[in-house]
Amino acid sequence: MAKFNIGRLSLIMLFYGVSSNVFSAPVEYIANGDFETGDFSGWNITDSGSGAWVINDGTFDPTGPGEPLPPISGTYDIVSHQGGPGLHIATQPISLPTAIKSATLSWADRIRSYAEFSDPNQEWRVLVEDTNGNLLQEVFSTNPGDPTQQIGPNNRSFDLTALLQTYQGQQVVISFEEQDDQLYFNATLDDVSLEITQLTLSCVGGGFEPPFSDPIVIFGKKNMAIPVKFKLIDADGVEYTFDDIAPPVVNISYSPLVAGPTIDVTDDLLPLGNANDDNIFRWDVDGQKWIYNLGTKPYKSLGTYTVSVAPGSSDYTVDSSCEQIFERQ
Ligand SMILES: [Ca+2]
Ligand SMILES: [Ca+2]
Ligand SMILES: [Ca+2]
Incomplete structure (x- = not known):
């Protein structure tokens, strides 16, 4: 696998490397x-x-x-x-x-x-x-x-x-x-x-890039496209691109405003345009990041939607840093 260090972000990665090491510590199996x-x-x-x-x-x-x-x-x-x-x-x-x-x-x-x-x-x-x-x-x-x-x-x-x-x-x-x-x-x-x-990958900076670095609130029946953008690194700060791994996939779970069970609504996903296939993240060559344009139209129910990144193969896992919510109120 060809990997490379993203030099100018090394300080940031050093900082976040501390937390991601928690997820990549060796585990004893005997x-x-x-x-x-x-x-x-x-x-x-x-x-x-x-x-x-x-x-x-x-x-x-x-x-x-x-x-x-x-x-x-x-x-x-x-x-x-x-x-x-x-x-x-x-x-x-x-x-x-x-x-x-x-x-x-x-x-x-x-x-x-x-x-x-x-x-x-x-x-x-x-x-x-x-x-x-x-x-x-x-x-x-x-x-x-x-x-x-x-x-x-x-x-x-x-x-x-x-x-x-x-x-x-x-x-x-x-x-x-x-x-x-x-x-x-x-x-x-x-x-x-x-x-x-x-091999556990984390999102650089501890989450998605703006505008989805913070929770997004959608009012009433309004719809929008949420660009889900991120870079993935391992515990050593090495970045993983399209050359290194099977593309990750988006997962979406829903929990209603009033108490109720959280349900997986990934299958309701409707990609916008031709940019994405199914629920698979696309590698953006220009931006050197993973990206998915998430349309909110299928998600009509009021409540909290959690968008997370799941591995696209069993060769890696993705930690909970790659997660953000949008709410429909
Ligand atoms: Ca022998
Ligand atoms: Ca002993
Ligand atoms: Ca003896």
């Missing part, structure tokens, strides 16, 4: 990734064969030569152990948002294998799967020849942006798996995190 509940809350544990995942408070002594180790952080981590071949899996299903801008999966582990690694039967691995268990991507795995004792703790971090953008709006499963069939193998896991940032 529950109880640090195991500080002292149990497996949030996790689905599947132990097959010999052994199990165990909550470790620093006193757990695994079967075999491995000795107790302090938790990687806080009061608890989890450790796998066994007395024979087995497979120990800890998973979390993740409902991915739309408009993924960045996604980072990270965790801390300790690896103690008492035999050489081989794939997949003596292996520590981290997978992203679909909800049917089909592999989407192997994020990390030990390989034959790797050091068998990596007590660390090892902080590992992977950029999953491209992968999770492919599955945005869907559910995936993050799976931590220790498999063994040759001597003892203790995997330790803590501080699991999946942070996702959405």
Whole structure:
């Protein structure tokens, strides 16, 4: 995507960037990734064969030569152990948002294998799967020849942006798996995190441009065309134009003067002339802004009409800064 900074507006954007950052802060998608509940809350544990995942408070002594180790952080981590071949899996299903801008999966582990690694039967691995268990991507795995004792703790971090953008709006499963069939193998896991940032766009200046920067009042049966004009920027102040995104669309909701439910009246919209198609904002090349000439004629009922900007695709969201009202009194 080709984007550019609008240099002379940088001071304004800096100011508004502060508020829009609220909407673009990374969100944590792993529950109880640090195991500080002292149990497996949030996790689905599947132990097959010999052994199990165990909550470790620093006193757990695994079967075999491995000795107790302090938790990687806080009061608890989890450790796998066994007395024979087995497979120990800890998973979390993740409902991915739309408009993924960045996604980072990270965790801390300790690896103690008492035999050489081989794939997949003596292996520590981290997978992203679909909800049917089909592999989407192997994020990390030990390989034959790797050091068998990596007590660390090892902080590992992977950029999953491209992968999770492919599955945005869907559910995936993050799976931590220790498999063994040759001597003892203790995997330790803590501080699991999946942070996702959405691409959220704001209106430059915190709203629409004049005359619709302020609420507009229409009296009686009078009609008018309201030019809805705005520029869109992300949290870093980068402007998004026709080259960058599917054009945004206008939404209109209505609430009557007397108490009553707010209803979506977007479908009643009648574009003026040929400037706009349906409810899609047009990119004004000369003004370098998004624009829609909103005719008020279809909106005859007295009350408050809220005009807002909605994303034209699932690749971005638009925050509530792009919103203004007109009233018919
Ligand atoms: Ca912990
Ligand atoms: Ca032991
Ligand atoms: Ca491997």
